Amino acid sequence: MGKRDEEQPVFGRTLGRIGFGIFLVFLLAVFFVWRIDNPRAERFRAAVIDKVVPNMDWAMAPVTKLALMIQDFQAYDRVYQQNQELRRELQQMKAWREAALQLEQENARLLDLNNVKLNARQSYLSGEVITDSGSPFRQSAIINIGSRDGVQEGWAAMDGLGLVGRIAGLGNNTARVIFVTDNNSSIPVVIKPSDQKAILRGDNTLRPPLLFIESIDQIKPGDRVFSSGDGGVFPSGLLVGQVTLGADGALRTKLSADFRRLKFLRVVRHKPTAPIAVPDRLIGPVMPGSMAGKTDG
Secondary structure (H helix, E strand, C coil): CHHHHHHHHHHHHHHHHHHHHHHHHHHHHHHHHHHCCCHHHHHHHHHHHHHHHHHHHHHHHHHHHHHHHHHHHHHHHHHHHHHHHHHHHHHHHHHHHHHHHHHHHHHHHHHHCCCCCCCCCCCEEEEEEEEECCECCECEEEECCCHHHCCCCCCEEECCCCEEEEEEEECCCCEEEEECCCCCCEEEEEEECCCEEEEEECCCCCCCEEECCCCHHHCCCCCEEEECCHHHCCCCCCEEEEEEECCCCCEEEEECCCHHHCCEEEEECCCCCCCCCCHHHHCCCCCHHHHHHHHHC
């Protein structure tokens, strides 16, 4: 029994070697047949291809399916990228549409008031932001122009598009700008096109709330917010932002100024109008009673 068991592995190896040799001879024969330049050999090769290749469709089916899946995935990725690009363009178009509507309303008002006298005394000083507070509890920045350049406290500062804040601290060569987002900032504003008055109160966020609104029903998200000029704090007509609805349901302002990328600021020269000291002189001659009161004082 032991001898037979030893002969079986030897016999199996011998058969394997013979089979491998036959397979190698077959491959060499195919190679030489495919290399022979002879009309008869060419007809033989054509006959073999006609018989074998059509029957190999089952073997190529997975490869074909995989290629089609890759093409479909690439097409889906292209459609997804185009969809995202269209979404971004649509968002920009909505913003431009809102701006066009507001400008159309403003233009209609200006056409009706074509004799309006514009304030020619307003001009600008440009300064570079050299540092900010870096504190979540104080929203401010330092710019590289100061009293030597004619800057005065209380002047408005803009980033070229929207209101950023006011000058609240002066040096010879620098000035501090308190942002409209600061807790200590309160600005009288007017909401267009309804002309509703309100107070923009800073709360250390980029969307400060609108308080003390005269008639909330006449205001809707998207309305534009401008400085009203009340109190002589700022000149009127400076763009502040757009009305938006907060998560708490309160009306807030989406500021037009880009506070995340402040590099240069424009300081608006502003001379507030002189207060009316004697109101009765505007409507007629001096009132005897008022003069008597002043004399007694």
